Amino acid sequence: MATNEDGDGGDEGEQGDQDDQGDQQAIPITGEELRETFPRAGARESGDISVLELPGRDAATVPNSDVLRPELAEQLEHDLYTHQAEALEALECGENVCVATSTASGKTRIYALQIARHYLDARGRAAETGGKKGKPNGGEKTGAGAGAAAAPTPTAYVCYPTKALSRDQERELNDFYDDLGLDITVRVYDGDTERGETRRQIREEADVIITNFAGVNTYLHDHDRWARFFSACDLVVIDESHTYTGVHGMHVAWIIRRLKRVLAYYDADPQFVLTSATIGNPGAHSSTLIDDQVTVIDEDGSPTGPRELVLWNPPPLPSEEDGNGAGGKDAVTDRVPATVEAPRLLSHLTYHDAQTLLFTPSRKLAELSVKRAAKHRRDRSQYYTNPDRGSAIEPYHAGHSRRNRHGTEHQLKTGVLDGVASTNALELGINVGEMDATVQLGYPGQRQSFWQQIGRAGRGAKRALSVLVAGHRTLDQYVVNNSEYLLENDVEDAVVDTENDAVFAQHLLCAAAELALDESDAGADGLADRERLERAIEMWRRAGKLTGHLETGVSYTGPPRPQRSISLYATTGEEYTVELADGVDERHDPEMEPLAEERVLRDFHEGAVRLHEGQQYEVCAVDHTTPRPSVTLRPTDVAYYTRTRTDVTVLDAVSEESREIGSFTLHFGRGRVLVYHDAYDEVAIHGGKKQAQQLPTGNPPLSMETQLCWLEVPERVESALVERYRDFSVPELDSDLADTAHLGYAGGLHAAEHATIGVAPLELMVDKRDLGGLATLSIDSHLASAAADENGDDETNTGKDPAPQNIAAAEATVRELAMGLERKPASGWFIYDGIDGGLGFSRAIYENFEAVARRARDLIENCDCGRIDGCPACVMDDQCGNDNQPLHRDAAVDVLDHLLASSGDERNVLESDLLANNGGNGDGSGDGGKHDARDGDDRRPPLFYA
Amino acid sequence: MRASRRRRPARATSLDAPVIHPPLETGGGGALPRHRIGDELEFAVAQHPRALGVGADADAGASASADTGTSADDGDSDGNSGGDGNDNGSETGPTSADVLICDQITTTTRPTALETTLDHAAELAAALPTGQETTVLTGGLPAGYDERWHLDAETGAARTVEHNPLRSAEPVADDAVAVRVRGAGPIDGYGGAKSVVALEYSADGTLSSTAYAPGDFGLESVTGVGQKTANRLESQGVTTRSELLELSVAALSDIEGIGPKSARRMHEHARVLESGEPRRLTDEPLPGEAWGRPPLCLDIETDGLSPTIIWQIGVYDPESDTHRAFVERDDPTDRASVLREFCDWLLGVHPNRALLTWNGWGFDYRHLGAFIARHCPEYVDDWESILKFDLYRWATDREETGNALLPGRTNELDIVAAELGYGGQETGLDGARTAAAYQRFMRTGESGVLEWDRHKAYCEDDCRALWHVYERLRDAPRASGVVGSVGSARATGSTGSSPDEGSSHADSTGGSTSEQTGLGDF
DSSP: OOOOTTOOOTTOGGGGGGGSOGGGOOOSSOHHHHHHHOOOSSOOOGGGEEEEEEOOBOOOEEOHHHHSOHHHHTTOSSOEEHHHHHHHHHHHTTOOEEEEOOTTSOHHHHHHHHHHHHHHHHHHHHHHTTOOOSOOSGGGOOOHHHHTTSOOOOEEEEEOSSHHHHHHHHHHHHHHHHHHTOOOOEEEOSTTSOTTHHHHHHHHHOSEEEEOHHHHHHHGGGGGGGHHHHHTEEEEEETTGGGOOHHHHHHHHHHHHHHHHHHHHTTOOOEEEEEEOSOSOHHHHHHHHHTSOOEEEOOOOSOBOOEEEEEEOOOBOOGGGOTTOOOSTTOOOOBOOHHHHHHHHHHHHHHTTOOEEEEOSSHHHHHHHHHHHHHHHHHTTTTOSSTTTTOOEEEEOTTSOHHHHHHHHHHHHTTOOSEEEEOGGGTSOOOOOOBSEEEEESOOSSHHHHHHHHTTBSOTTOOEEEEEEOOSSHHHHHHHHOHHHHHTSOOOOOOOOTTOHHHHHHHHHHHHHHSOBOGGGBSTTSSBOHHHHHHHHHHHHHTTSEEEETTTEEEEOSSSOGGGGOOTTSSOOOEEEEEEOTTSOGGGOOOOOOEEHHHHHHHOSTTOEEEETTEEEEEEEEEOOSSSOEEEEEEEOOSEEEEEEEEEEEEEEEEEEEEEETTEEEEEEEEEEEEEEEEEEEEETTTOOEEEEEEEOOOOOEEEEEEEEEEEEOHHHHHHHHHHTTTOOOTTOOSTTTTSTTHHHHHHHHHHHHHHHHHHHHHSSOOGGGEEEEEESOGGGGBHHHHHHHHTTOGGGTTTSOOOSSHHHHHHHHHHHHHHOSSOOOEEEEEEESSTTOOSHHHHHHHTHHHHHHHHHHHHHHOOOOOTTOOTTTTOOTTOTTTTOSOOHHHHHHHHHHHHHHHSSTHHHHHHHHHHHHHHHTSSOSOOSSOOTTSOGGGSOOOEEO | OGGGOOOOOOOOOOOOSOOOOGGGOOOSSSSOOEEEETTTEEEEEOSSTHHHHHOOOOHHHHHHHHHHTTSTTSSSTTTHHHHGGGTTOOOOOOOOOSEEEOTTOOEEEEGGGTEEEETTHHHHHHHSOTTSEEEEEEEEEETTOEEEEEEETTTOOEEEEESOTTTOOOOOOTTEEEEEEEEEEOBTTBSOTTOEEEEEEOTTSOEEEEEEOGGGSGGGGSTTOOHHHHHHHHHTTOOSHHHHHHSOHHHHHHSTTOOHHHHHHHHHHHHHHHHOOOEEOSSOOOTTTTSSSOOEEEEEEESSSSOSOEEEEEEEETTTTEEEEEEOOSOTTOOHHHHHHHHHHHHHHOTTOOEEESSTTTTHHHHHHHHHHHHOGGGHHHHHHSOEEEHHHHHHOSSTTOSEEOOSSSOOHHHHHHHTTOOOOOOOOOHHHHHHHHHHHHHHOOGGGSOHHHHHHHHHHHHHHHHHHHHHHHHSOOSOSOOSOHHHHHHHHTTTOOHHHHHHHHHHHHHHHHHHTTSOOO
8 A cells, every 4th residue: 555655765855845845945044034134243355145046847757657667556655756767677687876966866675676586476476386485484484494495585785874873774674565565675784783683583584684885894704604694695795885085985995895705605695775875976886886787767757946056155254353564455364264164054044944054074063063053053143033943953974873863864854953063974865854945064075975965955845045155264265266166177087096906905805814815716707807816815924814726726725814805995804992080970971982992093182172062071091902992081171172283294105106207206106104193283163263272192103104296396497486586484483494585486386285285176086185294405315215315224214113103303303304314305296195004096187297286386377365365265275284375376486387387388488587586596505604594404394294 | 723633542641751941941050951861762942042152062961850850840940050050061062962952042033035944043053953853842833833953054044955854854964953853833823922832742743732822721711711700710719620620610600790690501511511511502302313224424635725736535334333534645636536436426326415524614615615616517516405514613603602512721622532532543644744744745756655544544533533523513412401492493493593582592592591500510
């Protein structure tokens, strides 16, 4: 019979609304009204806010009976959308399918129905073969032995990217099958599943098992326990497959290959269904992930309502707060930060009855935003005369316990909550019902993510409102001023690289531990071509981790469970438990999920003040010792939060490739990046003033072996620019550079480094957050060759010495190396992959450096801030460890001009420019009486960074 | 774990060998410090590969060292005095010794380049004699590492690496140096960085190794004694297990951090370790003890820890004192025959007997079940119906204590059996070795590469050792003389039960034994 309205399953709860007259459904507040009613201090610069209208789309459907057998067709209340029908038909033909359509377009429904079909097929077969079993499924299974003769019930393995999504979908799918009257058991099996009997029962009895890829990685080790499930598996579902990109995607691609190997061992050859948000390359991405042909379905038949998109650039800060001595009159130097403005908009929208979801880039900001939203009401009490109206706003992120998160989801769905401030944890398909509006605190970095997030508002045919609040960042400013970048370009490609040997080699060990490697693992249908496979096996044999030969089987001989060494999220994998200090009442227990090591080093040093679900906690102890590292918290109530400073240096870089760009030299190679979080500031919650600065955290550095590319500026360009900008100074700059002639030029390098990293995402498939940079007057002191020279023949020192324990020691090391150099060091900047092992980002930048440099140059040159030291929209970077000092836009443009000129045809103009300068001080080799670049290498200060 | 089983007759080691501690070995001027063990083996020690270059083959230095090194701790551990007189250092030439000890020799794996290199290969190539093999023993690699590197004598570049040096010694080219690198360091994931590795050479050149955690020795080997407790005990003057036993349970439980329950358990375990006598902690009968006939002791051999074949199934019948082995000697691609043969025999000849293994649920039963399901599914139901016991699990797998305390530093079968007086045959094999041997057969197809009898004897030895342990446990006194307690009634109902049921049972017997305190079970 007809299913009830909200039990339709999956994320398509709104399928029932497709007949409504969406266009006429008023939303509580329009974009224009928002602009008019939002109370602001000072002048209202309407030029900073633009409202764009995006049209909706009508539903396209296919009668259920065209696609589905009567048993299913008659049960469904609504017709299938065309893309659902198309996908189901492809599945019927035995194809693998990737469905890449919008949020809430009913993708879950596709595989849910396919599972139902398989189930009914098996039931039909069982009936034909004499009806041996009245009930082919569930409780009557008495053990593997009994199942041998009976037709096995088909099973499906369903992988979601998060545990939260798994629980959500378990409910949805079970409800769906209940409504259809099908006895299909759907169970979650992941790290939260109780060990022992519960797990055994799920493995032996469930028809559909939901898990995540970290789980698959682990469970493959004991595949014999899954024999029943794997033998009967005829469908593997990879939900939200677009999330598997970059290093994470590499690991997932290999886990899927390992899974397929084990499935084949149990004679299972399942179909794959992938569901994806809209990405640029769904077909290529899917078939790389599963190593097989995939049919792409991306003609979206689901309806969407019209949407208003508001690009909101916050107003300039009131001038009295602007203590920087801003330059020109029309220069916008400092705007209200998005971190302040976005919570105000959240507060305003909920006041006007629009249920609103705010997306924040961090857990801290999710928590802070809720406080700031409340404060906004109080600060503007004349406007918000009824302060309690629409004030039920909660934070949401993966640090909350499952119970809390589920409560928030439920309250959002039922309308108890007026708003939620969430990290991207709510970007994926958890069913929280439809929102009226979304607010984005900053541009999320990728168009794919941007669309996915705003898709949370206005499900079905309803009108929707989405506000993007621009931050200071280069990219944010670019996006709000160039809306065509958002609207006219395709969304990004999702990149998965299975050619990366480091990741391949790790998974090869796991594969060998699961099932001995043999000849079937070589070649087109195997893990790798024969040569690559043999090389990797020989590497591991020499290391004592594998034994045997492909002809007869290669076994794993290393420490138990190599799967544990796989880190899917590019973290060290070390997790810290969060504990409450002794003697504190249990009810203050924050119930926080374990924290990754990287997070602890950055945010959870002793003395840190963290906000969690509205309660402040102070970190009173951090225990780094394994096997059970922990963080101890106690509740506190202070008017500040803490912000950790980040310092970075590069050591032991080794060039593996280089190329000339005119007289510049560009290198690609590997090296060690040390990230220091050794000092922090106390920052007032309201107003953001620093109350105390440079307090020590006592945390050790995070060390990464990674890939880098770096540019060496030729000496004559350096000399010319040092001379040209020798009079530049930065008041009160605390640096070795402060009073040197190099400051202006150094500011140019620093600015150019920021800008090249800032624009990289516009040119390449990289996330700026995965990149780091370091500009320096002495590239050479960061190279391994410098260290080797310094240390003579002492081999034990190459690459293996302990990292300097704090940034001061690191600077001292670099300085010492600089002193020992024989030649004059080259200046320039590094760009590195901010992930241990490297992902190939800096490699891509190495290969496309001219294009990146050209964009960077245009960005700086065309910025109308009018300031020498630039602005957040051009060369300032909120992640800069040096407070964005020194920066010099003109010098940066000059460096980039010289680079591009030497690569292209503008040579003549700049050559003359150079020659003029060279006449002054260029060719004397360090003896000129002028205080030029060579007046003491000890005064070429070592490092600064992005 | 199966692969690390080994033979180790229980015997005291006499300290007639020198103590060599590489970090403290300073050869004075030029020569490498040298040590002899008996007349057979000479060890040269290089603290750092750099020393190899300087380290001429200075005979004077070597013999001086050897002379002063006849007693264990004379002149060697404070090596300066021994070497000072010999710093001529002028001679240079290849370093020769039976074994070179150098902890700096290790491998570096670069997954991005898909290569593993031998560190300091160039120094080794320059220092070691060409055209022949030298063994290097290094703490920088885990015990069990055994690879033969052929290095170019000029450059040290690796030419080939032999993965099974014992069997396939390729000739060494005249312009090459062969280095047989053997690990003596801690094993990853086992016992931590402080673990101790024992290596044993046997006459035919085989080397077996066992890793021990620091907690396997002394007071800390007693259940419930960690580092903290050991320190507290030490402050009470208790530094050995026998001293621990001299302290009464009551006095023990007065020490901070030790409750009466754990004090009693410490006592019990210390006594087991000191006496070599097993002790049963519960009234739970041995698995199959109540059964009319004893279980059949089973052991399987595979080609590795991720097996592609089960090529030997050994079954020892204690009732008739006979052993039966099912071995695939002809066709290593035939996975089914051995299984069928075994199943037919078992079901036909012994339809009502139970099986017994040591850690079978971790290995033997698991793989048998999986292989039967895959290669001869017609036997699945019968296989499922056979009662299977796991003595190891019965003894250890229960919350807090397990059902029995076993002597021996680890719970590996051969160690436990040896402690309990089992005198096995010296086959010189272990699980990994026998697996590697079969792999060779699989590759070459030549039946002659295997000494089949030796491998059968190895498997049989394990089956018999298992029965020996069973008997010793069966004869050990039970926790209480009281029969018919609630606990034991439950226990008979739950033979072969899950650990969860077992733990509730342990609680109830825990209660009943506490009333027995002081009755003097021993």
